[in-house]
């Protein structure tokens with residue numbers, strides 16, 4: 197049982213033998229991918245308020261200093277992104293601001309929103325109006341919250357980070373592995389095409405890494421909703437001095453991810469943080485979202501490489517670089533899914549993986565719809 201899982205009635209274990217097998221995997225046990233994919237996105241940190249204080253995180257701001265993007269700012273950024281050919285609106289914030297963030301709550305109320313999720317819903321609508329498909333990372337969510345946000349999101353995500361109880365999450369306000377796993381389960385039950393990942397170097401052991409990857413694989417086996425798993429190394433920043441994991445460490449973890457997950461689930465590394473070129477031979481097949489118009493606000497010290505840098509990375513690896521949508525094609529309905537792409541299988545419940553609204557946006561005969569379908 198993972199730490200904190202009992203509080204969520206989460207029946208999830210991994211077999212010790214499977215952990216041992218995964219621990220024996222190395223880069224020589226995997227093949228390089230035959231193509232690299234990426235999504236072109238606009239990165240919107242809707243708010244920097246977060247109820248937690250993870251010690252490696254430079255994203256959150258304390259009460260009184262946290263920012264909140266206005267609807268006008270959101271629209272302006274989205275319009276810039278659409279003009280630059282982006283297809284994804286990546287909305288990120290930490291976890292629902294708690295009572296300490298009075299200014300954030302007051303501002304939201306002044307704009308007519310009861311909470312940050314209501315505001316996120318509206319921001320996603322603005323993205324769709326501007327010709328971008330929303331992909332939101334709103335921290336922990338319940339099944340009901342996922343169901344609601346799914347109406348206006350092509351896909352969503354939250355990093356698992358680790359199944360271990362690490363000091364980096366310690367303190368009065370802390371997220372637990374059980375809570376994160378519960379969120380992954382809720383996304384699966386709601387039938388949301390989902391992105392998750394592990395964070396390497398925050399005090400977890402090799403066994404913890406193996407268990408984290410196997411826990412994700414097990415939740416995917418149950419629900420079929422994981423479209424990609426990010427393997428991200430921690431980086432030093434102004435709040436923490438965690439050592440950046442070595443290249444050899446990252447090569448081994450990426451190989452373990454590739455072996456732990458089914459082939460249809462992409463293994464992603466963020467090219468602005470990772471020793472990407474040295475990881476490509478270990479099974480990486482996706483470089484995540486890259487933005488031609490906005491910064492990586494989670495890690496502002498590490499700029500996104502230009503798109504041509506991504507092409508150079510793919511060229512060096514001798515594989516094609518393909519742009520994709522924030523939702524993987526296998527989650528689309530039959531009439532939109534390209535020939536040769538198998539359906540992901542039915543999600544739990546009686547709904548499709550994408551809402552009518554998202555389906556209509558992709559099927560639309562406007563320039564945005566044409567742009568989306570051009571990437572399928």
Ligand code: SF4
Pocket residue numbers: 246247248249250253254255256289290291371
């Ligand atoms: S890592 Fe995420 S949950 Fe932790 S403090 Fe940063 S934004 Fe909040």
